[in-house]
Amino acid sequence: MTRAKPSPTDAYSLILDAIDMGVFKPGDRLVESDLADRFGMSRTPIREALQKLETQSLLARDGRSLIVASLDHNQMAELYVVRRELEGLAARLAARHANAEEITVLCDMVGADDALVGDPAALARANRRFHKQIHLASHNRYLVQQLDLVHRSMALMATTSLAAEGRGEIAQAEHKRIVTAIAERDESGAETALRDHISVAFMTRLKQDASDG
Template sequence: MEETQPADTPSTETASRPLHGDSVHERLREEIRSGALPPGARLTETELAARLAVSRTPVREAIRRLEAEGLVDHQPRLGAVVRSMDYPEIMELYEMRTVLEGTAARLAARAASPMELEELRAINADMAAAGASAALARLNRQFHARLLDAARNRFLVRSMASVEAALLILGPSAMERPDRAAEAVEEHRAVLEAMAARDGAAAEAAMRAHMERAQLTRLRILRQEGGA
């Protein structure tokens, strides 16, 4: 799970490779995540089919799936467009993310195995060593995904999937900002220390603080871009 959106821009090799089936859906999701398809961008079947070197059928199905995930809207005279989120929606999204991530940390403090804790430490160490690289966003998503797995709650996983999809709309990850990345590593350490002590309340509090700082960073980015 990402700090938000989070994002890895598709490589030149991947971007030029012909796609089929589910991979069209994954490509479009990644382009929304990276900002290549920003909020308000039109998704035209013929143009996308030509660019991705596929027929219109998988493109049409991918757009339907994106609509079901809440990433795409159909607007009069425009057709399918990438969804935009207003300020109240962004606040609601982060409020829910804070609740879910905090709950995951509390449950993981009780349920995580020593091996899972060590894996989380290793991922966070990789983040600290990554510097200002494109790997930061991927490692951040990996950290949050592994922590969620360690919580051992399938309903929580399903709820987080909905939040993660909505986060894609916000575009590239705040991890692209070196100052935020360094802060996130320290915030992760605080969560991990509480988890290692099996202190669920402290782990939840540390994760909530982490999410609140992530929210503030995202709002600053959106204001600078004129989006909130």
């Protein structure tokens, strides 16, 4: 049986996932031949995937090379403004539309994530899953699509705010307040809790950048 050839969509998803998981970090150079070897496919779908990622501003030109893009201060600030608004709306809609099973999953997630507080990388992965679950619980496909775009851009930040001292415990407490509001069908409370959560994450990142500078 002939195996189907990988499509540009497959290549795009593989490269995007690698950026999202921090395998490729801002400033890393992406080479067609290296990626083709890494993912076991020809250079054609890799080339098309790289072109798409460049169009979406996830990759940038450095001379003739393509590198993983990075966000400057203004871009990061703009991204957090949009994220705060959209995430808040997702929480509000989740409080309105989430079914019992989705609420149970959110409760289980936030409970299990307490064990990851000492591991910022693992907690960051769990954090993405947690937020994605809230997006899905909003039951609004267009909002989910827009938040997917926002979170792709979040991958262009070299570090996670969860690496800041004490941030893991605080973020977990914030997650629990969000889930409690969703479970209680408190739309306004859920929206406010999630917006506040994003604001604190942004302030934490600003402090990180200031200390690194």
